[in-house]
Amino acid sequence: MVKVKEKTTIKGEDHDTKTNQSQIVSGSTMTRYMALLFATACGMAVANIYYAQPLLDSLSIEFGIAHSSIGIVITITQLCYALGLLLLVPLGDLLNRRRLIISQMLLSVLSLIVVGIAPIITVLFTGLAAVGLLAVVTQVLVAFASTLAAPSERGRIVGLVQSGIVIGILLARTFAGVLTDLAGWRSVYLVSAAMMLIMTGVLFRVLPRDESERESLSYPQLLRSVLTLFRQERILRIRGVLALLIFTAFSTLWTSLVLPLSAPPYSLSHTAIGAFGLAGVAGALAAAHAGGLADRGLGQRTTCIALVLLLASWFPISFTEHSLVALVIGVIFLDLAVQAVHVTNQSMIFKVRPEARSRLTAAYMIFYSIGSAMGSIISTNIYANYGWIGVSLFGASVSALALLYWVMTYRLTEQIREK
Numbered sequence: 001m002v003k004v005k006e007k008t009t010i011k012g013e014d015h016d017t018k019t020n021q022s023q024i025v026s027g028s029t030m031t032r033y034m035a036l037l038f039a040t041a042c043g044m045a046v047a048n049i050y051y052a053q054p055l056l057d058s059l060s061i062e063f064g065i066a067h068s069s070i071g072i073v074i075t076i077t078q079l080c081y082a083l084g085l086l087l088l089v090p091l092g093d094l095l096n097r098r099r100l101i102i103s104q105m106l107l108s109v110l111s112l113i114v115v116g117i118a119p120i121i122t123v124l125f126t127g128l129a130a131v132g133l134l135a136v137v138t139q140v141l142v143a144f145a146s147t148l149a150a151p152s153e154r155g156r157i158v159g160l161v162q163s164g165i166v167i168g169i170l171l172a173r174t175f176a177g178v179l180t181d182l183a184g185w186r187s188v189y190l191v192s193a194a195m196m197l198i199m200t201g202v203l204f205r206v207l208p209r210d211e212s213e214r215e216s217l218s219y220p221q222l223l224r225s226v227l228t229l230f231r232q233e234r235i236l237r238i239r240g241v242l243a244l245l246i247f248t249a250f251s252t253l254w255t256s257l258v259l260p261l262s263a264p265p266y267s268l269s270h271t272a273i274g275a276f277g278l279a280g281v282a283g284a285l286a287a288a289h290a291g292g293l294a295d296r297g298l299g300q301r302t303t304c305i306a307l308v309l310l311l312a313s314w315f316p317i318s319f320t321e322h323s324l325v326a327l328v329i330g331v332i333f334l335d336l337a338v339q340a341v342h343v344t345n346q347s348m349i350f351k352v353r354p355e356a357r358s359r360l361t362a363a364y365m366i367f368y369s370i371g372s373a374m375g376s377i378i379s380t381n382i383y384a385n386y387g388w389i390g391v392s393l394f395g396a397s398v399s400a401l402a403l404l405y406w407v408m409t410y411r412l413t414e415q416i417r418e419k
Contacts, residue, residue: 049386
């Protein structure tokens with residue numbers, strides 16, 4: 001097994017590694033096959049916390065939850081995902097990542113089964129909480145992939161693996177919609193449990209050994225060091241706030257979208273509603289190259305263009321109740337923009353402290369999860385009181401705030417990068 005060796009400093013990395021065209025990464029264990037496997041595993045794992053979005057009306061009916069409050073289903077998983085980011089992901093800098101990944105995948109299988117057989121709302125919420133907590137295995141995989149990748153290709157590898165996550169989030173709606181129409185909403189979680197079990201077996205056989213150096217810290221010290229990173233790294237704070245804002249907008253659309261599409265005049269089936277995730281995949285795939293642009297020093301330019309596109313996407317989205325074509329156009333633009341900023345954020349952050357990538361991932365993704373939870377609970381409440389126009393105005397306002405924040409922090413970010 002090839003051990004990855006790299007020169008590391010507080011401010012940067014050695015970027016002189018040459019690239020072999022037959023592989024995504026030269027001088028590392030991250031082959032093209034391995035990168036695609038990481039992306040697939042990440043997509044499957046993160047999809048578990050998004051299956052409920054096109055099923056909100058079914059869950060509302062079965063468990064007697066009002067439409068104005070049904071967003072709590074998504075909020076529970078997102079808040080527990082944030083908790084997992086803080087408590088579990090940093091363990092990747094302390095424990096063997098290979099064993100950590102396999103253990104979390106197996107526990108995820110059990111959690112999905114609990115949700116699939118939940119007889120009452122308490123059991124449902126408990127299962128969803130566990131699913132959210134353990135879905136952070138995706139971020140352990142991202143950090144592991146960035147460690148295996150050569151420094152000169154790290155942004156591209158992160159972009160590829162991250163595209164698997166976004167595609168998993170979007171295809172979760174299609175997958176859940178089709179299975180629900182065929183066999184009911186419970187089948188979604190039970191089939192996912194079976195798929196996760198198979199993937200766990202594959203990862204057990206092919207994941208390379210984790211030979212990266214470990215921190216000599218206790219678990220409490222490890223958790224405190226995450227807070228230390230917040231204080232010390234301004235680029236983490238800046239890009240974290242951007243993540244919070246863009247994923248508030250992202251969750252605002254995808255959580256509340258099922259409500260107007262399942263109501264008259266459309267009254268679409270779960271399969272049809274889930275199919276809109278396919279439009280988002282097109283945007284996510286287009287944005288997968290953002291990591292490569294960040295490797296070339298174009299991260300700031302990519303961020304600017306993406307945030308402008310995010311704001312513009314809400315104009316066609318606002319016509320959802322009158323035109324599904326307009327919705328599809330808006331979805332493509334929105335998902336392209338969010339993915340591009342997200343990949344750029346991670347590419348820039350991973351260059352700061354190579355020895356602490358799991359903790360950097362955890363710190364950054366906490367912002368992501370909080371934003372997603374805020375968008376979920378606020379958007380369904382706004383829809384119940386002000387309709388789809390209210391949701392669109394809220395999404396556009398958050399997007400405009402993200403663009404304004406980027407402008408305000410542009411010079412500071414450039415100063416940090418120059419150092």
